[in-house]
Amino acid sequence: MKNLYLVILLLSTILSHSQSAKKTINSKRVVKAPKIDGVLDDEAWQNTDVAKDFVMFRPESGTPETYKNRTEVKIVYDDEAIYFAAYMYDEDPENIPSQFASRDNFGTTDWLGIMINPNNDQINDTEFFIQVTGNQADAKATPQDEDFSWSAVWQSSTKVVEDGWIAEVKIPYSALRFSNKEVQTWGLNFHRRFANNRDQYTWNFIDRSVGNIGQYSGLLTGIENINPPTRLSFSPYASATYDSYDGEDTFDKSFGLDVKYGISESFTLDATLIPDFGQTGFDDVVLNLGPFEQQYQEQRPFFTEGVELFTKGDLFYTRRIGNLPINYFDEDSLGPNEELIENPDKVNMLNAVKVSGRTEGGLGIGFFNAITEKTEAKIKDLTTDEITKVVTEPIANYNVIVLDQQFNKNSYISLINTNVIRDGSVRDANATALMWDINDKKTSTI
Secondary structure: OHHHHHHHHHHHHHHHHHHHOOOEEEOEEOOOOOOOOOOOOOHHHOOOOEEOOOEEEEOOOOOEOOHHHOEEEEEEEOOOEEEEEEEEEOOOHHHOOEOOOOOOOOOOEOEEEEEEEOOOOOOOEEEEEEEOOOOEEEEEEEOOEEEOOOOOOOEEEEEEEOOEEEEEEEEEHHHOOOOOOOEEEEEEEEEEEOOOOOOEEEOOOOOOOOEOHHHHOEEEEEEEOOOOOOOEEEEEEEEEEEEEEOOEEEEEEEEEEEEEEEOOOOEEEEEEEOOOOOOOOOOOOOOOOOOOOOOOOOOOHHHHOOOOOOOHHHOOOHHHOOOOOOOOOOHHHOOOOEEEEEOOOOOOEEEEEEEEEEOOOOEEEEEEEEEEOOEEEEEEEOOOOOEEEEEEEOOEEEEEEEEEEEEOOOEEEEEEEEEEEEOOOOOOEEEEEEEEEOOOOOOEOO
């Protein structure tokens, strides 16, 4: 009996060690990049290490995958991008759910997730999801948040075969932030989800009771002599509208420019000049019977991409920029011989800039600044035909500064200041907050 107890103890110790040890996979440099077509017949995939032996993440923890439903992933790279070839075996591929969805949304279907951490800090992951339907999703993830508003340009292709499905992926270096070290060691993990039974497996074991997901990433080695590319893009736009109503013709035009520039491997500058949000989706109509303002979800792209730092503590509500003028003219205030001929219900933004990023030491820095133009209502005196202009919103400056220090791989302390200054006697505002989330080794954040 005593010997049996020792055997059980030994086996449990070995199993625990095998689950907690970080797996490592070596990538190789290729001269000819694989074609992203879902067919693994490229020479690049020959004689390449394989990431395998996945274990269950949900609903159980650590249960090994079955042979008929195993997952195998290969990795290669060149001077432009890193490539993944994943073979998801399935004993019943004809019955894999295949519900289509829009980008960054998950239908009822199987998917593979690639979690990359180029700085290997166990906190800041860049996530790429490929669904069996070919739909893509991507996100920036920290222990506190998973931001699917972030989007990158990358390529993938899927194919259902007789014993499962295949995914080939190309992720350009422009979609990642990494240092210029000659030899790179990245954090890496893979997630595979089965839609039929909701089972989810990972390459590296994740203990859901302790720590955060990023702490359980494996290691990707073998990447050498690659350089962070210059991250610079311009997005000009122009629009024109012509309206004829009741014998009156109006013509309106707008043009502007969006710029994204990688200041360094850690920090990115985003700027927009004379933005036009005419293609932004409309808000649902909500009847607000309470004493507080109704807050709507932000839908303007500039305010949804790369804003994970600025959303700390929900202190900064972006919809107030360009919203209803602060002194929106009330028609009940008109005199008996006055007519309101123009009363803008929104404030135009002249420009906005944001700089954000995080150092290797875990310090996140965010700076945001926006300027809105002066907005006026026009009132006509029906007796004299004189037109009077009333300022409903003066020129205003909105500013946000965020400092966010991460430590212990699962904790942070943040300082955020928001400020708005309006020209003239109209009210200004300033708010500062200190926030923290401190966890020990026993605290679970998964």
